[in-house]
Amino acid sequence: xxxxxxxxxxxxxxxxxxxxxxxxxxxxxxxxxxxxxxxxxxxxxxxxxxxxxxxxxxxxxxxxxxxxxxxxxxxxxxxxxxxxxxxxxxxxxxxxxxxxxxxxxxxxxxxxxxxxxxxxxxxxxxxxxxxxxxxxxxxxxxxxxxxxxxxxxxxxxxxxxxxxxxxxxxxxxxxxxxxxxxxxxxxxxxxxxxxxxxxxxxxxxxxxxxxxxxxxxxxxxxxxxxxxxxxxxxxxxxxxxxxxxxxxxxxxxxxxxxxxxxxxxxxxxxxxxxxxxxxxxxxxxxxxxxxxxxxxxxxxxxxxxxxxxxxxxxxxxxxxxxxxxxxxxxxxxxx
Numbered sequence: 001x002x003x004x005x006x007x008x009x010x011x012x013x014x015x016x017x018x019x020x021x022x023x024x025x026x027x028x029x030x031x032x033x034x035x036x037x038x039x040x041x042x043x044x045x046x047x048x049x050x051x052x053x054x055x056x057x058x059x060x061x062x063x064x065x066x067x068x069x070x071x072x073x074x075x076x077x078x079x080x081x082x083x084x085x086x087x088x089x090x091x092x093x094x095x096x097x098x099x100x101x102x103x104x105x106x107x108x109x110x111x112x113x114x115x116x117x118x119x120x121x122x123x124x125x126x127x128x129x130x131x132x133x134x135x136x137x138x139x140x141x142x143x144x145x146x147x148x149x150x151x152x153x154x155x156x157x158x159x160x161x162x163x164x165x166x167x168x169x170x171x172x173x174x175x176x177x178x179x180x181x182x183x184x185x186x187x188x189x190x191x192x193x194x195x196x197x198x199x200x201x202x203x204x205x206x207x208x209x210x211x212x213x214x215x216x217x218x219x220x221x222x223x224x225x226x227x228x229x230x231x232x233x234x235x236x237x238x239x240x241x242x243x244x245x246x247x248x249x250x251x252x253x254x255x256x257x258x259x260x261x262x263x264x265x266x267x268x269x270x271x272x273x274x275x276x277x278x279x280x281x282x283x284x285x286x287x288x289x290x291x292x293x294x295x296x297x298x299x300x301x302x303x304x305x306x307x308x309x310x311x312x313x314x315x316x317x318x319x320x321x322x323x324x325x326x327x328x329x330x331x332x333x334x335x
Contacts, residue, residue: 007033007170007181007190014174021158021174028085028109028134029158033170033181033190035079036130036162039072039116040183043128043164066122069093072115072130086111087137087144090311092280097146097311109157110135110149114280117161118246127165129248133284134158146311153283153304160284163248171197171255173291178255199294200258203321205240207250208262215266219299219331247276251285251319255292260320260328264299273298274316278308282315295325299332 011026021029073093080086081098084105089098092114100106111134118128134157137148160172168183170190178197181190206227213221230238242259244250250261263276276282286296286303296303296319303315318328 004184005192007192010179010181010192014176018176020176024085024107025109025134025158025174027083028080028107028111029160029172029174031079031083031085032076032111032113032132032160033162035076036170037168037183037188037190038075038079039068039130040162040164040168042068042071042075043122066116066119068122068128069116069119076111076113076115076130076132080111083107085109088148089113090146090149090279091115092277092312095312097144097149099144106144108137110137110144112149112279112284114277117248117281118244121244121246121249126244126246127163127249127252128246129161129163129252131161131248131281131284132159133279133287149279149311150308152307153278153286156283156287156304159287161248161251161288163252165249165252169193169252171252171288173288175291178288178292180255197255197292199255199289199292199321201293201321201323203258203260203324204237205242205257205259206262206324207242207244207254207259208264209243209245210241212266215268216264217266219328219334220262220264223328223331247281247285251289254294254320255288258321260318260324262328263317265316272314274314276315276317278303278306278313278315279311282317286317286319289319293322294320295322297325297329299329 014020015026073091081100082104085107086100086109087106089111113132115130116128117131121128135151135155136157158174162170170181172179180194182193184191226234227239265274282303289296298316299318318325
């Protein structure tokens with residue numbers, strides 16, 4: 001880029017010049033970004049900081065927590081609770097919402113986050129990240145409650161993620177396209193490195209955990225089988241498969257060069273519509289993908305139109321290059 005544009009300057013222009021966001025939302029996003037910088041430092045220290053390995057606890061999902069899961073969750077709460085921008089927060093790591101304590105001013109926004117996505121990769125030094133989503137608290141409610149969070153994804157006012165890889169990259173949308181920022185460690189600030197990110201509509205690359213193939217429903221099996229037949233099969237072209245086991249890393253690759261990401265329902269837990277969390281993962285990632293010209297679906301409906309019924313609701317996810325997502329959806333419509 002011709003000049004370094006900081007995250008702060010970018011957000012000020014979104015507020016003042018384009019009128020896209022109010023000042024309180026701008027400040028909230030800056031606080032989340034600062035929290036991500038702190039998490040990035042902890043991740044980078046690794047074994048030197050004593051942050052690797054499992055903690056002696058489980059989260060609300062019944063999953064063994066990593067030490068960094070707990071650290072990241074605490075960093076985000078402590079950074080955001082006192083600023084006056086939020087009414088409450090919700091985290092994948094906590095069973096209930098976290099209302100802003102009475103000793104602090106209460107704002108009009110709700111923050112949801114997956115503090116550290118891809119926890120299985122922490123100890124092997126593979127990319128992980130933080131996902132966040134911002135909603136407006138409904139008008140008229142004096143005290144904030146869980147019901148205030150149960151909004152469809154199209155109501156989001158900001159969403160993004162920070163991926164902790166070879167570079168620390170913050171990816172953000174406020175409803176006017178997708179921008180990427182890279183952490184300049186010398187300056188200590190996020191610098192704009194790409195604007196108006198666009199995903200190619202067609203692709204020859206898909207991301208899915210193939211080890212689970214025997215558990216998938218018929219549409220997903222048929223889609224993957226057709227892709228694996230390559231140029232000699234019904235798709236008429238050769239596909240590559242990628243799988244990092246970190247949604248942040250897989251989605252970042254799709255935003256950078258295209259592709260599709262699938263995390264479908266499987267028969268091991270037939271009563272759950274999927275594994276990924278609607279409000280902490282699917283909604284923010286789905287909005288980012290759509291803002292970059294892609295699509296996000298369950299296979300049968302648009303993700304952002306789903307009204308959640310509970311805080312930790314799970315869902316099937318198909319997202320990425322628009323034409324390929326539509327093609328995957330067609331396998332479901334043929335049932």
